Structure formats: structure tokens, C-alpha cells
Amino acid sequence: MYKNYSVIFTQRQKAELIASDFCESPASDEIIGQTIVSVISNGSETGGFMGYGGSDGNYPCETGYANILKVLETGSDVTDIRPGDYVFSLTSHKLYNRASAKDVFLVPVDFPPEKAALCRFPAVSMTAFLKSSIKPTESVMVCGLGIVGLMCAQTMQHCGYRVYAIDPNEKRLETARSCGLKYVASGIDTFDLQPKSIGLAIDCSGNDNAILSMIPYIRQMGDLALVGVPWRCTSEVSAHELLRQIFYSYLHVYSGWEWSLPRRPGEFDPNSNMRSMETALRWIIEDSIHTDGIYELFDPGDCGTLYPAIAAGQLEKPCAIFDWRRLKI
Template sequence: MIQTNQAIKFTGEQQASLVQCDWEPLPLAADEIIGRTIVSLISNGSEMGAYMDYSGGMKYPVETGYAAILEVLEVGEAVTNVGKGEHVLALSPHQAYSRVKFSDYIPVPAGMKPEHAVIGRFPAVSMTSMIHSRIRPTESVMVTGLGVVGLMCAQVMQHCGYEVYAFDPNEGRRATARSCGLRHVYASPDEVPGLKGTAGLAMDCSGREEAVYSLITNLRKGGDLYLIGVPWYRSTEKFAHELLRSIFYGFIQVNSGFEWSLPRHSSEFHPNSSHGSIRKAMEWIRDGLIQVENIYDIYAPSACGEVYAGIADGTLKKTCVIFDWSLV
């Protein structure tokens, strides 16, 4: 019987701690499972928003995290797709135990390493934009920002037949992208003058205005721009006029890259879904079609304070960080 839980929480601005928290001993609902967390993965972009309080007015403490691999401990009587001891990917926070409804987890393909399966959460972020886009393979696509979301985005697009050009000013991130098999990796589009005016699709995963400006000037007429990275704060002094003029005369369609514009689950007339994207992404990782080896570091949850500080100040070298809950 679970008596107490442990969770990583933001206890103040730029403060993260592993804390004890209550576990409510409620009867297990028919459509629920209870799982023990094996690993959980930090979302550098989304979690930094709360950690740094970019928007102002954040009320602490704050629960954080939304990608975890759970080992199933108990199953409700209506649950038929997983059993005790099996693994699921859940949209759960960084905590030792989670209670999850049938509709909120995805079974992990047999034989996958938990630390690989949990990364399957992140290709799905940009797959929403790819599914919505009017631009089809084999056109050129530009991806800016090679954090975990951008790195997964570029690999997914290349696997699906697009000619992918990936950009990031950080040389370490560019080296990681090349090691994952991306063929065209540069610091900025200025290094590829032949691309100007030919790319059909641009996907910004950085959330930075300067990246969006660089993409707009390289799209062909009638191209698509998807804003996937959250623009947490202003990063330039430029006026909007240049951007609006480029959009207007370039006949550019600008779209939100909001992941949840797809339904969570498929239906008869809506076959694409967020859970479907996560499921497919895990399969591609399992089959080696998306590379994830050597893109992450593993830490104990008790090290969360130094981990989030390292992400904030840019001292962590790997693309993403995984917490290993067996160390709790």
C-alpha cells in the first residue's frame, strides 16, 4: 500500500526541490491504473516558463512535468490493454507514483528502454503541425531551434520524406543533430543562400523572434510557417512591420503549432490524434528511425535543483535530461 509520494516541484522562482507529498488512498476506479515512475523527462521549454516565471505572477509551489514511463502496479477492472508489471507512457508530472485514467496513457512497445520510450512524448509536439500543413514531401522544410522538440521535429520530417534544413546557433546542438543523422545542419539560414525563396515549410521550435524573421525571408511564396516554440519573452528590438510586410507579399500562411489542436484520441472521421502521434513516435524510436542515443543525461530526482539551474544558465550539455526514479 502506498502511504506517501515524492514529487519535484518548483517551490519558488528558480527553485526546484524533491518534496514529500500526500498520496490519497482512494479506491481504484474501474478505468484507472496506479503506476510507479521509472523515468520522467524534462521539457526544457514548457518547464522553464514556470521555473523562470517569464509571464510573472506565478503562484508557487508548482507541480511540473508531463512525460513519464510508469510500471503498472494496479489496474482497474475495466482496463484491458495493460497488466501489472507492464510499462506505459503517461502525461504525468515528475513524481514517484501516479494514478492515471485509461484515456491518459499509452502502452510502451515491448522491449523498449524506458529512457528511450519517454522521449516518444516529444516528436508528437511537432507532428501536429506536420499533419495540419498543406506542404507535402518532398519539399524543403526549415526547422529552427534544436532542443529536444526541434531535434525530434527535424528527424520526423526527414523520416517522412521532406528535405530538412535544421538551424541552431549552438554548436553542441548542431553536433548532436548531425550525430542523429540529420544531413543539413547549420547555425542559420544565411549559411545556405541557395535555400532562399525555395522552402515550402518553416517550423520554429525556438520561440525566438529572430528565428522567425530568418525563416520568413527564406520561404517560397505561399509557404507555411508554424510557430511551435512558445515565445516566452521578447528577445529583439525589431518592429513588426518588416515581419508583416514579408508575410503579406509572400502569401505566407502563419499557424500556431499548438500541439493540442489535434484531439487526444482518434475517431472514425478524425484518424490523427495526439496519442496516435506519441504511439507512432515510440515505434519509430524503437525501430531506429528516430535516433535518441546519447542525446540525454540521467540524474537522480534529488538533483533537480542543480538540473533546472543548469538548464536555465545553459551549462548542461546534452539536449535533454531524464530523471531516474529508481534512485529515490
């Protein structure tokens, strides 16, 4: 039996580290692991923490969606993963987790686990451009340079696109430049772009005005992908204005929700979320996607003060990561 610890949203705008017993055994196709690090999604988890779009009946609830685990036990049918291996897992912020072996993949034991865990974020936006027909011969625009947008812009640039990255926050712009992004600015007008000159615009901000500001620069029959979750109304923009511009620009508009791709590849569909994350991990290891200086490690016991700071936009780095090696128990 292990003593487990979980980060729980116990009520709206309150996060606590809760202790419980963990005495589970893996099913035949499962693994059990001890969490080394778990990354925080500033967008999705802030939405859950603040209660955007939900009711108080949603609480208490677990949170978190990307960990590096050290495997402790494996089920009888698991042959390619062994105790002592490190794996990436789509599990929550817990000291001990269980997962299907089909939903994890090996990561190098000698590679920093906090960097390996970041492979979750490029995969979020990879769904958007895997759906797009726009090729690297055209330019793209990325709006919002939080951790998802930062990884999106890097991914697109690595794949050969000319990427125009926009965010009003100067700290985010500095981070983007330090990651090697070539065209970074606080506003679209800084780039002196011609109207209708972008093939694909990807919004990672969820901001009404930001989305509307990109549309005049997308060419006719171009693509607009909405990756950032529109948790709440952020402006007085009317639906009529948005729809009018979409209509007369003949735009293809689609959701960038990552789970619109299957979790695993199939015979006739090689693209999947697991493949996106494995590919992103390889690019991070190769330093094709830069991760130095973009995250900060925290003790999970600090969750009660960390989530309010994230919601208030007070973090110095784009990404916060729980380091379970720091847990004081």
C-alpha cells in the first residue's frame, strides 16, 4: 500500500493537495507508476479552477493531463514496458497513477523528465495543422503565445512555414524570441503584412478581438483554426461582424480541439494524438523545439497558491510544472 497525494479542485477557485491510500494492482494491460513531474495546462486547468462554463456541482474534481511516470508495476500482458522505465502518461496530478499500457510511451531515462513532459503541448496545436490543407509554401499566423501558442509557433516554423507570432505581453515575446521564432510582435500591423496574404491563422488565445483581427490577413479560401478555448466572452464583438468577415473571405473555420483526432493511429489514419506527442518528444530531444527557460518547477504542495497566480497571469514563465520529487510528506 502506498500513501497517495492528489491535486484536487475542492471547490471553485480552491486547489488542495489531498492524501489517500493507494493499494491498487495493475490490470493485465496496465502499468502503475510513480509520478516524477506533471505539467499544468494554463488554459484548460484555469478554466476548471475558475469554474468557467460550469457549476459548483463539478467539484471536487481531479485535474492534470500530462505526466512522466517511473514504472513500478506492469500487468501480465505488458511485454514492452518494465519496472524502472520512464513513460509519458495522460494521467492527473497524483503521486501514484495507473494507466493503460496503450496510452503511454517510453521516454529516455537520461533526458530531463520536465522537458519530456512538455511534448503534450505541441500536440495540442498539431491537430489544427494536420487538418489544414495549407502547405509550407504559404505563411501562417499564430495569435497568443502562452505555452500552447509558443509550442504551436515553434512547431510550424520547424515544419518549414514562415510564422508570424503575435502576443501583447512583452515577457511572452521575449520568450518567443529566445526560442528562435523569427517574426514576433505585439500586434499584426508591426509586420507590414498585406491583406489576404496568410494561408492559415491559428488562434491560441481564445480572445474574440484577437480572432477578428486576424481574419483580414487570411487569403480567400484560407483556414482559421481555433485552438484556444473561448472560456468566456472577452469583448463586445458581435457575432454578425465575425460571421460577415468569414462569409466574404470564404474561410474554412474549424475547431483545433486536439481530441478530434483519434487517440491512436489506425490502418487508414496514421495521424493520432499519441503519434503527435511522440513526434513532439523527438523534436524536443533534438532541440528542434526549444524548451530552455520556458517552465518553472513547483512543489505540488504549493497548489493552493499556484493556481490563483496562474489565473491572475502572475507567473514569470509560460509553463508551470509540478515536481513530485520536491513533495514534502
